[in-house]
Amino acid sequence: METELTKSTFSCKLGILSRPDGSAILSKDNTTVIAGIYGPIEVKLQKLLIDKASVECHYRPKSGLPGIEDRMHESIIRNTCEASLVASLHPRTAVLVAIQELQNSGQLISCAVNAVCLACLHAGIDMKFMFGAVTCFSNGVEMSLNPPAQTHIKAVFVFVFDSTEKRVIASHTKGIFTKEQFEEAVELCRSGSDQVFDYYKKVLTN
Amino acid sequence: MSDGYKTLHPVKYYREFLSQGIRPDGREFNTFRPILLNVGSINTADGSAIAKVGNTTVVCGIKAELCKPKPDAPDCGFVVPNLELPPLCSAKFRPGPPSDQAQVLTQLIAEIITNSNCIDLRDLCIVRDKLAWCLFVDFVCLDFDGAVVDAAVVSLLGALKTVKLPLVEYDPALESTQVFLEEKKPIKLHSMPVSTTFAVFEDKIILKDPTLEEETLCSGVFTIVLKDDELCCVHKPGGSPLAPEELVKCIDESKLRTPLISSLIATTLKS
């Protein structure tokens, strides 16, 4: 049973790209993602919404063309942004969120979601709340926020929380688990999200 | 009169209904729509079913083909799901390559199949490293009225239950295969995943089994998939935030539905 934590590091830099209005590179345990935000910008006619800004999300894997799994990542990130951004401030416009994977050593979704939030903060776009994603692994007995080294992984949970009330914005699961394990995972990730939000603060105040 | 009001102020229209604890189609918040299942609907397919959840209609057809297993998984066959949202099912969709929504739904169903482990890919292998079955599971949505995943999963189970694969013999010396069409065997279903979709209206009210109208007006939709007493998917792709307790409550609610769907499928197959 694994109780000892592997060393995990976040590193982040805001504004690494000059073109986007906000950009961030975020790296955790050798998973690295760049996110950029443009917005509000001109909207394509078929995506125009008369009462709010439409959120466009583009995710690029580092090699090959984006597959249906990447489309699912896009939909999670797009819907999370839609919930968080005050879209009604900019009707008939678009907010473009672009994500590029640089390195993948697991926990890609949570890294991408966190990078997008940091890019939003850097862009200074109006948000109702910040959002932070945490991944959690279960081997059927124990839960851990770090990928267990050897033990067999039975389920993986990814939760996105809002910063105000720590409610679940998005959830994505893999594997089989019981209701009790689900509750435990939510609770563990919820406490883990505090640390993500603390990290955001640290990045912004530096 | 009410039609005009509904068109002009759809959200207000819903809000007034929901404040009275009822939905415009007469259901309560946690009532689901009737489900209709018909199996063996397509003769040319190896397995098929039509499922209706209210108006939402999904046809599932399974075609089995012989293929060679991948070198990194020599004892596994394949299951390739694909969900189509043709312009026929809703005015929202245009002809052409699959929309983002269709791709996301396809991926969700693929994840449900792998997570629930309802088909063991090893059962589909005929000769290690040489020959295996590839099941092409195609879904076509005929009417798009919310909770498509629920309908798709019910039709998937119905179709899988009717699949019969012919006996295949492989001669390693000649590298030839012989198919006996007369001797057919069903495949083993290891579990029965049951999916339930919920929608969140204005951050507060949770509606079970939403219609398309409800899905579009609501600020978030999520799907819970159960396999007997265990969960195999809690998919909430964003939308308005929800307290974890609410999610757990919804899990309990969807648990009530599992035995019903199982007996529905059993009844369908008996007749």
Added chain:
Amino acid sequence: MSVRKTLISNCEKKFLIKNLSEWTRLDGRAFDEFREIQISFGKDWGSCHVSLGKTSVLAQVSCEIQQPKTSRPSEGVLNLNIELNPLAAPHFDTGRQSDVGVQLNRLLEKCLKDSKALDLESLCIKMNEKVWSIRVDLNVLNYEGNILDCASIAALSALAHFKRPDVTSDGEEFVIHSIEQRDPIPLVLHHYPVCVTYAVFNGGEFILADPSLVEEEVSDAFLSVGLNAYKELCGLHLGGKAELSTDLILSTTTKAANRAVLVVREIKEAIEKDAEKRLKSKECFNMEHLFNDLAAMNLEKYIDPWAGDGKRKKKKSKEKKQEEVTTKMDVEEVVQVANIENLGEGTAALIPINEKDGSKIWEISDEDDDDVDDEIVVVEVPKPVVDLRDVATDSEEEAVIILNADKKTNKKKKYKTKK
């Protein structure tokens, strides 16, 4: 709100050209001065990030085994694919490749593929059957002019850095050895060609090396030269509207050749450095120049779920929550029961019933409307049963009728009148 594609105004154009006539560029560079190149490698083999000034491109090389082309049975395949990511500029679109994308792709192919820089024969595993196919994916991350040079450097560095897994044959079967099992094998490069781009103004009056975004937009034409470290030409492209004299092209190409030598030297140095670093430690490759002025923050204490008090808190709150849930469930007492109707011929229906008031809410009955009407005053209530009637009309009308046998006759009449 800003438009997706920024257009350059006439006054900006005039200003830029006037500056050129006074021998200055907007960013203060000399006419033949290039921006700084930075090359860094990622954790995986063949993953490389190159920035040229603020323009940046990510390259990733991948490989797979496939059948060779029938015309070249003993040669591997090299594919180059440049993607104009919307991250780089908002007018870049995903999906179909734009004209600019196609042109860039072809120019890169001319420089790297058609110049036979990569030894394709060394990629052959078995004649006519199995060869390696090498794919280079180039993602433009930031567009500040001169994508071509940046992408060609990125592609070349990634190819030089990439190592493919070893393959052995035991007579019949081929075994691919993972990187852990056997040392991977680098690709064989005959020479190192790179693109060097110049922007041409006023029919050759001014020629600027490594144009920036604004300069690219204003220029009349661009001259792109593919060259290797031996100063051999492997690609020449003059696009746009300019009547350049042959002398001018020759002199520019000579200048470009000197530049190419420098660039190739830089690529080789970067690869050597990376190899040294990998020997020293096998840990942490984070495209370090992106982070250069930021010491990685150690977050150990931030991500510590097992920290003493955190765990205790967690348990307590969980207990509380469970209580809450159970009580809630008690209060509501909405028990869902449903009828399952066997309709014969492989069909069955699951119809929910609301137990609270005992009514079958999915009955088709117009009388039901009345009691709902009482509750809602503001709006006229549509029939609560619309959905089901549609279900029923689709050939399975019996599905519903069975539910309330007493109204059976009634119903059937209705359908008839409808039809």
